[in-house]
Amino acid sequence: MTFCKSRRNSVWGSGAALGAATLALVGAVGAAPGGGPQGAAEGYRIVVERVQQSESLTLDFAPGEGREVSPFVRPNSPGRRSGRHSLQVAVAIHPPQPELLGHVERLEAEALAAPGVPLKFSVYPTDDAGRDAKRLQLVAPDVPLQLTRLRGIRGELLVYPRARMVRLDLPLKGPLPVSREVDGLKATVTQSKVTGELLSAGVQIQWPAGASVTYPNSEAPGGVQLVTASGQLITPSGTSASFVPAGALSRQFGVSFSGVKEAPAAIRVDALLRSGTMRRIPFTLPDLELPDQIRTAPDSNDSSDDPRPLGPGHPLYAAGGGILTASVSSSSGKLPAGTLLLGLSRLDEGPGAGWSWIELSPDTAGKVELRSLAPGRYRARLLWTAESGAGESLAQPTGGAGPTQEIEIIAGRAAATAPLKLEPNR
């Protein structure tokens, strides 16, 4: 939340405190908030204003560090995929009445990254605060790459039962130190010095036990500003603040104001003083789509990049299963030494089922046979990789396998894929 300086001056005048027990805010508030998906928590409305996905993906073909070998002698091998995916969800918390905005401390939220796997958000305030709502950024720095829909978003809104804006004006004309106190919030100007157009001062702020003090004006750390004789407000050009250990009830600020062209009248402290036991109000949000305008493909972290033989323990293995044969040939008639990768995806697990790639060594006729394959309907693809230096170079679509085909495996029976034909590389 930030303040509008000119309005605050005109509305607040020079009173030591504003309001009896509520936070008065300037501006039109109360209209039903528009925007994106939203949820309610006892009259507070949590509105999603923006969702940002940042994604970094790498396809790495280089061998590991220290194993750099010329491609003229090393065999070509599949690349390694890796990546990171992060999310930032900007939300606005609209209070049921404008005066309740200052009561909101923060929210805590989580979603589901996968069944039973919570995705916790870190919550940060934003500079994009408004007078109508408290705005926060929910950040999840490491989200599964596969995530395309954020489900089960739930959390709690933390709200103070009491909040009020306090203003303390500390005159600089008399002897120092000088103190003012309202509702237990006490500010003291411990020292002040004017050098030319530079005024430096020490300000101590103390608060009662159990209270929370924040300074809504982000341009004035400690809520400290200088009031000149004509009523002009000057924000600090420099501020230092003491460390506040847990449980401390005071903080010391060193502030300096430059460009002070007229007599300083007072140091002003504006602070939001909140107290009482925070209430936790649960809320939920509708699912959020995470748009991916490039069509998604199967998970790179499953077995699809890790060809392994079919045997007990393999998800496609079944004792007494069917037999699948495949073949690879070259249009030139000569097939150098190499490996055939057979990709299989179970159709009965739906279109999103993952792919398993099985590495097979063809015989001299370019044929391979896979036994004990679990019965069912599959999508199948073939990819050929030549051993380095194994004769002429043969081509298939760069990075791609042969066309996808559908096959059915029946226990005890043999089925065959369409042969893969390779063309000499030109």
Added chain:
Amino acid sequence: MNRRVLLGSLVVAAGSRLAADEPLAPVLRPEVTAGPFKLCIDRILQSRSVVTTYRADGSPMTEQSRSLQVHMAVYARDPGDAARLAALQVRGLTAETGGRVIDVSHNGGLLENPDDTASIRAYVYIQSFPRDVREIRSLFGEVVAFERSTPLEIDVPIKGDDLSNIGEKEGVRVTVRELTREGNNWRVRILATSSSSAVVLNAVQDGAYGVSLLNAQGKAAEANGGTLIQSAATQAQYLVVFSGLQGEPATVRLRIASRGGVRRVHPFKMEHIPLPERTAPLPAPR
């Protein structure tokens, strides 16, 4: 360094799009042969940002940005051919979107990798790549190489303050321009020049650009770093600082490659270079 990457214009090529339901197959390293060289793609990095902002009526508005970086390396079939390489030129890069093949603007530069077996490494950066494309349709250019390259080791004898000696081999002449003692250090400045038909090339990655300072017993001083200024293809000036020389300097030695003959252009074209993809949706949380 005379090696360089030139990034240039575009050639439009026709091609086909991957089928919509194509699964994610293991992807082999894209590589292509260009004369005695092989150009490989070592790494493809993709960054995407998708921002969905909700309007006042609740409707979403999505903006997306996508950038790519492609790391490449050129290898020589014969290690002796490596020094023949003069330049890697990436002339164009295309993508197929909406049924059309389009030029994609790009820039690039060299990647340094000490103790590398590659003749040259370079990257191409594409700041704005079409959002709905799953491959680079084509990347093309040429490798430019000299007809021959000869490794040379040229000694220049030193006699006291006399720097008039010249070392010369295969038309490459080396003169010592400065030899100064500064405490325990020796500062050596030499100039290598070749005839107009040959090109001198620093071919040594030893931190001293192939320059050594030896005493009368042939023992070398320790190199503390230096600079190389190649103001022309036929001229290279080295400034190297040495320490720990036992006795007086007797020889300045330069290891260098001399390249000459016809500059041959070996064109290359890679097609259907796959890009890193996101993965399948997770099962719906219960």
